[in-house]
Amino acid sequence: MNIYSMNPELDEFQDTATQACAAVVGLSVRESAKRLCADGLTKVLAPGPSGLGLSAEFALPVLRAAGAARLTFPLGTLLAATHLFDSPEDVIEGYAILVAAPVAKLCLSDGQISGHAGHVPIADQADWLLAPLANDVLGLIDLSDSGVSCTPYGRLDIDRPVFTVALKNVPAVVIKDPQAVERYHHQDRIFRAIDAMAGAETAMALAIKFLSDRSQFGQPLIGFQSLRHDLARARIELHSLERIIWSALTAPEDCCVDLASMAYARAATCCPSIVEMALHMHGGMGFTWDVSTHLWLRRLRSDFGAICAGAAQNRVADGIIGVR
Amino acid sequence: VTHPKIPLTDPDVWRAELRGWIEENLPRHLVMDNSSYRRGSITELEEWERECYGARLWGVTWPHEYGGHGLSIHEHLIANEEIGRVAMPPSVNSVGKELVGPILLSAGSQAQKQSLLRPILEMEHIWCQGFSEPGAGSDLARVRTRAEKIDGGWRINGQKIWTSLAERSDYCLLLARTGTVEDRHKGLILFAVPMNTKGIDVRPIRQMCEAEGFCETFFTDVEVLDDSVVGDVDGGWRAAVSVLSTERATNRMYRGCRFENELQHLVRVCRATPSLAPLLDDNSYRQRLATLWSDMEVVKANARDVVDRIARGYEIGEYGSFIKLHWSEAHQRLAVLGIEMLAQSWDSFAPDVLRARRRFEEIYLEGRAETVYAGTSEIQLGIIADRILELPKVKR
Numbered sequence: 001m002n003i004y005s006m007n008p009e010l011d012e013f014q015d016t017a018t019q020a021c022a023a024v025v026g027l028s029v030r031e032s033a034k035r036l037c038a039d040g041l042t043k044v045l046a047p048g049p050s051g052l053g054l055s056a057e058f059a060l061p062v063l064r065a066a067g068a069a070r071l072t073f074p075l076g077t078l079l080a081a082t083h084l085f086d087s088p089e090d091v092i093e094g095y096a097i098l099v100a101a102p103v104a105k106l107c108l109s110d111g112q113i114s115g116h117a118g119h120v121p122i123a124d125q126a127d128w129l130l131a132p133l134a135n136d137v138l139g140l141i142d143l144s145d146s147g148v149s150c151t152p153y154g155r156l157d158i159d160r161p162v163f164t165v166a167l168k169n170v171p172a173v174v175i176k177d178p179q180a181v182e183r184y185h186h187q188d189r190i191f192r193a194i195d196a197m198a199g200a201e202t203a204m205a206l207a208i209k210f211l212s213d214r215s216q217f218g219q220p221l222i223g224f225q226s227l228r229h230d231l232a233r234a235r236i237e238l239h240s241l242e243r244i245i246w247s248a249l250t251a252p253e254d255c256c257v258d259l260a261s262m263a264y265a266r267a268a269t270c271c272p273s274i275v276e277m278a279l280h281m282h283g284g285m286g287f288t289w290d291v292s293t294h295l296w297l298r299r300l301r302s303d304f305g306a307i308c309a310g311a312a313q314n315r316v317a318d319g320i321i322g323v324r
Numbered sequence: 325v326t327h328p329k330i331p332l333t334d335p336d337v338w339r340a341e342l343r344g345w346i347e348e349n350l351p352r353h354l355v356m357d358n359s360s361y362r363r364g365s366i367t368e369l370e371e372w373e374r375e376c377y378g379a380r381l382w383g384v385t386w387p388h389e390y391g392g393h394g395l396s397i398h399e400h401l402i403a404n405e406e407i408g409r410v411a412m413p414p415s416v417n418s419v420g421k422e423l424v425g426p427i428l429l430s431a432g433s434q435a436q437k438q439s440l441l442r443p444i445l446e447m448e449h450i451w452c453q454g455f456s457e458p459g460a461g462s463d464l465a466r467v468r469t470r471a472e473k474i475d476g477g478w479r480i481n482g483q484k485i486w487t488s489l490a491e492r493s494d495y496c497l498l499l500a501r502t503g504t505v506e507d508r509h510k511g512l513i514l515f516a517v518p519m520n521t522k523g524i525d526v527r528p529i530r531q532m533c534e535a536e537g538f539c540e541t542f543f544t545d546v547e548v549l550d551d552s553v554v555g556d557v558d559g560g561w562r563a564a565v566s567v568l569s570t571e572r573a574t575n576r577m578y579r580g581c582r583f584e585n586e587l588q589h590l591v592r593v594c595r596a597t598p599s600l601a602p603l604l605d606d607n608s609y610r611q612r613l614a615t616l617w618s619d620m621e622v623v624k625a626n627a628r629d630v631v632d633r634i635a636r637g638y639e640i641g642e643y644g645s646f647i648k649l650h651w652s653e654a655h656q657r658l659a660v661l662g663i664e665m666l667a668q669s670w671d672s673f674a675p676d677v678l679r680a681r682r683r684f685e686e687i688y689l690e691g692r693a694e695t696v697y698a699g700t701s702e703i704q705l706g707i708i709a710d711r712i713l714e715l716p717k718v719k720r
Contacts, residue, residue: 212716223718225706231715232708239646243625244618262618269615314607316614321591324605 010061017041017065025069029125032073033094041066041075042092046082050089056187057249063191067198070299072160074099074121076191080184081130084138084175091128099123100188101131101165102306106139112169113139114147119306123150123163131165133174136181140173157302159295189260189312190248192303193267197241199296200271200278204234206293207278210285221281230277237270261315268309272300330635331398338399342406345379356411356683357589359675366492369416374447381407382421383445386429391442401577401631408581411589411683416489420444420451422575424497427514431555431563440495440516454484454498454517454541462703464499465508465561469543471500471515478515478553480523480546486697490526490539493519498543499560512560515552522546533689573630573644579651580624583658586687587613587620590662593680599669600677612661619654626650642711649704652694659688 020039024032036042043051044058052058059079066075077100082088090096101117117131129141129148141148147170150163175181208231211222221227244266248259279286279293286293318324331338354364354372364372376382384400386392393399415421425444428436443449460466469482480500490496496517503511517524523546529538555563591613594600603609626647630640662684669677695701709715 208713208715219718220716222715228709228715229702229705231713232705235708235713236646236649240619240622240650243622243629247621247625257617257621259621262614262621265614266618310611313611313614316617317610320587320617321604321610321613324610 010058013058014061014065017062018068021065021069021071024071024073029073029097029122030094032071033097035094036073036075037092037094042078042094045079046088046092050092051082056190057246059187059191060194060245060249063194064198064201067195068202070159070199070202070295072122073097074160076195077130077188080187080191084130084140084180084184096127097122097125098128098130099126101129104131104133106131106133106167108133108137108139108172108174111171111174113141113167113172114169115167117141117165117167119153119162119302120150120165121157121160121162123165124161129165130184136176136178138175138181138184140175141167141170142172145170154302154305156298156305158298160299160302162302162305186248186260189264190245193241193245193263196267196271196300196303197238197245199300200234200238200274203275203278203293203296204231204238206291207231207281210282210291214283227281230281234270234274234277237266237274241266241270256319258316258319261312261319264307265309265312265316268304268307268312272297272304275300330396332395333399335398335402339402339406342379342381342403343409346381346406346410346412349375349379350410350412354413356413357585357679358411359679361679361683364413366416369413370447370450372413373415373417376407377445377447382415383425386425386441386445390429390437391445397574397631397634400574401627404577404627405581408578408583409585411582411585417444417447417450418575419453419488419493419497420449420495423453424451424495424516426574427497427554427563428516431514431559432516433551433554435551436516436554443494449494450489450492451495451497452487452490452493452519452539452541454487454490454496456486457483458485462700465512466505467499467501467512468505469498469500471502471513473502474547477547477549478513480515480517480543480548483540483542485529485540487526487539487541489537490519490541491528491537495519496524496541497554502558509561511558513557514554514560514563515548516554517543517546517548517552521548532692533686535686535690573640573647574634577627577630579655580620580627583620583623583651583655586658586662586684587616589680589683590658590665593676594665597669597672597674597677599672600665603665603668609661609665612657616654616658616661619650619657623647623651623654642707645699645704645707645712648698649701649708652691653701655687655694656691659684659691663688 020036020041024035040052041062044054044062047053063076078091078098081098082092091098099120099122101120103119104115104117106113106115106117117129120129123143126143129143131139131141133139147168149166153162153164211227212220214221244259244263248263251259275293275297279297282291282293285291352358353360353362355361380393381403383392384395384403385397388394421444425441428440455464457467457469459468469480472479482500496519498515498517500513500515501511502513523544525542526539529540531538594604633640666681666684
């Protein structure tokens with residue numbers, strides 16, 4: 001029984017989102033955006049006439065489906081950022097592709113930004129970049145500006161490659177509303193955790209299928225207790241992660257515990273390890289291109305490359321112990 | 325057990341009432357993070373629990389007619405959260421309140437409910453649990469204690485172990501066998517056995533943590549009446565399973581809040597002690613504290629989730645394995661961190677530091693049992709693999 005079993009509406013959302021995400025696998029980013037918009041997934045959290053205006057917990061089934069399908073389109077970023085736009089129609093209708101930099105070293109001078117933004121997914125295909133300028137300030141940058149140049153960074157995630165984006169005197173929209181910026185960061189951390197959880201769940205399912213089909217020493221591998229216990233431990237890790245994600249999504253606004261950072265830290269700690277375990281359980285087959293587990297491994301390790309579990313744990317520690 | 329599914333009180337008012345009562349009535353010397361703490365005598369603790377029952381902290385969901393307060397699982401959770409947030413001593417009748425009570429409510433006869441439930445809450449009857457045996461721990465289906473039918477009752481012979489508090493108990497919830505060991509889960513029977521029955525011999529076992537109450541109990545030609553049988557004859561295993569799944573999920577819902585109390589105690593003492601304060605700036609300790617804080621939030625979230633599931637009419641069953649496994653292992657990690665950090669105040673004899681050190685040493689030592697009792701971690705992993713992941717079983 002998963003978390004949706006008690007909420008038929010979320011359960012229904014999960015089914016719809018799963019079908020919609022499966023339908024865009026293999027399509028271009030722009031085509032994906034339009035299809036996902038047509039199916040309503042980009043509009044889940046958007047208020048007003050253009051959006052569905054649903055509460056934050058509806059992001060869970062949507063992003064779980066997106067993570068399981070390993071979408072190239074950064075749906076989580078879009079959902080986290082929707083509230084930052086006065087008129088979000090362009091991004092939620094799929095006309096403009098929005099990406100985000102988890103880390104950046106940027107300076108703002110006379111309304112223009114210079115510096116570098118790191119670990120930006122599909123920067124070469126996107127229109128807008130959201131990047132942190134300071135603790136509670138974001139910059140929205142037009143990636144078609146002549147002062148922007150993108151350099152591929154690493155080869156981990158080949159489906160959704162990341163870039164280092166260099167900016168030189170690029171005009172930007174500066175978002176200074178601390179509440180709106182904090183809400184963005186809060187949701188962004190949770191949504192990244194959901195994406196990773198879905199990847200780990202999918203990799204685990206692949207491992208269970210393999211172990212059930214493959215026999216060694218005269219019996220299916222799934223019968224060996226050490227493997228069953230490893231899978232059970234992974235399951236409890238994912239269950240604990242899901243509980244924290246749910247707590248973060250449903251906590252009252254005045255909640256003084258940084259549940260979003262806890263969710264991110266848990267995800268960054270356990271999800272890549274679970275995918276590594278799943279790959280290991282495939283034996284030599286796991287090292288082949290055709291077994292897709294490595295694609296989730298690449299995705300998760302790439303996604304958590306910029307901000308590791310330790311950085312998120314430090315945020316949690318700052319909240320409970322105090323800033324050093 | 326059928327009880328109200330919706331809150332019957334205003335949650336804030338209910339919480340404030342309980343919190344206010346505890347603050348006013350809990351003796352300071354029984355508070356484990358207070359420097360004047362001393363271990364309470366059994367009589368003192370029984371009296372304290374009796375007062376807690378009067379204040380509606382215990383027996384929250386039990387029906388009025390059996391001495392309970394007739395409230396919902398929501399009030400039960402809040403009562404537990406308030407118990408947890410203060411470092412009050414653990415129950416000396418937890419077997420009665422958390423195991424026997426629920427199983428009597430679900431499987432006991434009307435006469436048993438009428439005669440046995442209220443005295444548990446009023447602390448007139450202390451109970452012990454007679455399940456494990458030297459040859460039947462995790463594998464409870466290997467229980468050998470024999471129950472033989474005699475005219476008007478049953479004759480019991482066998483040995484039970486880990487019967488905590490048996491030497492001061494008034495009753496034992498005893499699992500025995502009517503058939504042979506080969507019957508495994510069939511032919512198991514549950515009894516409510518008065519501990520003053522002739523033929524019962526209780527021998528204390530010294531525990532590694534020095535706490536009192538660990539026992540082994542021998543039953544030699546112990547004769548009990550037919551009305552001592554709890555549930556159906558040969559239906560004992562089903563009732564036992566029901567007890568164990570209840571034990572894992574709904575008991576001690578105060579754990580998350582107590583965990584938080586312990587973490588806050590540790591941080592508070594470190595902050596106030598010159599030799600410990602620098603540890604709070606040390607990145608490795610900060611990371612471990614943050615991880616444990618997250619674990620604690622999971623424990624609290626799991627309790628809320630159980631309440632939600634019960635209120636919506638779902639079975640808890642194997643879900644309890646998540647809760648038990650996660651909590652027990654995380655709590656052991658907390659204890660290790662606590663003694664490690666506090667050990668660096670070796671040159672401090674301030675009362676608050678000494679109290680904290682003693683408390684975390686006790687948590688550490690007693691905590692070693694947490695991954696053993698109520699189903700070892702390996703049993704929980706097996707349950708998760710079999711019933712939650714539904715991994716295919718392989719016949720060997």
